[in-house]
Amino acid sequence: MTPTSNDLPPPVVPASPLQYGSAPIGVFDSGMGGLSIVQEIQAYLPHEAIIYLADTKHVPYGERSDDEICQLTTQAVQWLYAQGCKAVVIACNTASAFSLTPLREHYGAGFPIIGLVPAVKPAVLKTHSKVVGVLATPGTLRGSLLKDVIAEVAVPAQVQVLTAVSPALVPFVEQGQQDSAACQQELERILRPLQQAGADHLVLGCTHYPFLKNSIRAVFAEQFVLVDSGLAVARQTGRVLAAQGLSAVQGLHIDPKIESAKQPTVKLQCFVTGNANNAQPVLNSLIQSFSPVLVSVQPAHLIGIEQ
Known part of the structure; x- marks a missing residue:
């Protein structure tokens, strides 16, 4: 049975104030697939910084139990919240299916959580x-x-x-x-x-x-x-941030087509729960499809299911 908001641990104290527009967007997936969402967010919201968390230790989620999926997703969102992220995109259809509602109830409207639905x-x-x-x-x-x-x-x-x-x-x-x-x-x-x-x-x-x-x-x-859902998720993320005054360029109209044509300034940090050295070559090959700059991968230590 999927846990309710009352079953989840209390929110941890963020590392930096969530109300600042300069805070990063957290993007989470069970593995490297969520980089396809990062690509769309960077193109549509080029001024936003992103922290990407891939739970490579437990990928794939598709065949795990409902409770495991909800537990792992909850831990990932807590970790991103602790890094000072102003919002989180759950860039995983499976994680969204089992965790989105209880997490939104738990964190409330002040900490936006955007999920995925197949397009x-x-x-x-x-x-x-x-x-x-x-x-x-x-x-x-x-x-x-x-x-x-x-x-x-x-x-x-x-x-x-x-x-x-x-x-x-x-x-x-x-x-x-x-x-x-x-x-x-x-x-x-x-x-x-x-x-x-x-x-x-x-x-x-x-x-x-x-x-x-x-x-x-x-x-x-x-x-x-x-x-796919990538562009729709990027647009929804932009709408949610603007509505809550959390955009990096609040109040300014940025044309994504013009902005994305410029030489990109990479504001992306990547973290994995598995072996960072093993993840680096795969991340490099995937990220080259939208960024000329290779991004280093760092380990993220989550307290979770050990398998």
Whole structure:
């Protein structure tokens, strides 16, 4: 059973005042996949500093129990809060599905927590075939967020939603093998039935999966329109920060297209719960897709499940 806000430990004292706009945004994922969300936030909110926490010690979350997922996510959010983050983005569909509501209740409106929901709605609105595919983790399929959005959006529109799942995909990204022949063979195996059933849009229901776009296109060319939540999450983060007076450039209008075209100033710190040396090469390969500057990885010590 998912814990309620009363079951969670009290918030720790932050290292710096949360009300300052110059404080960083915390972004958390079970592994390196959340860097796809970091990419969108940096492009849309280029003046914001980011602390990224990857729980590489416990990745993947998809096959863990509901209680484990909630416990690990709670510890990660507490850690980011302690670093002085002004808001947290849970850049993990599985963690959002089981932890978002109790964490929001626990921290309250003064500490914004933004979660992820698979981008089913834009796919449903744009499909021509009335069939949409969702590539997700076992945990996301098990949780209520995806089921709720299908019931609220797809069912009234009479759009069929087909799902595909593979525990092998997240490890491919974590090991830097997202463009390998083995990864493409697995994508062929699990996605071909969706394509044959008429799906014209494919929702990438895990933050690791945008890093699979090249492999999906290598196998299926343009047979799928690929849809993810990255830009929507970046925009929602910007709206929440502005509404609470927490933006780094509060009151100024910044055109993301113009700003993102400039030489980037990297304001990104990366922390992992596993071996930092092992994570560095993978992070470098993923981060090069949106930043010319390599970012060092530092260890983060969380009190949590030891496995």
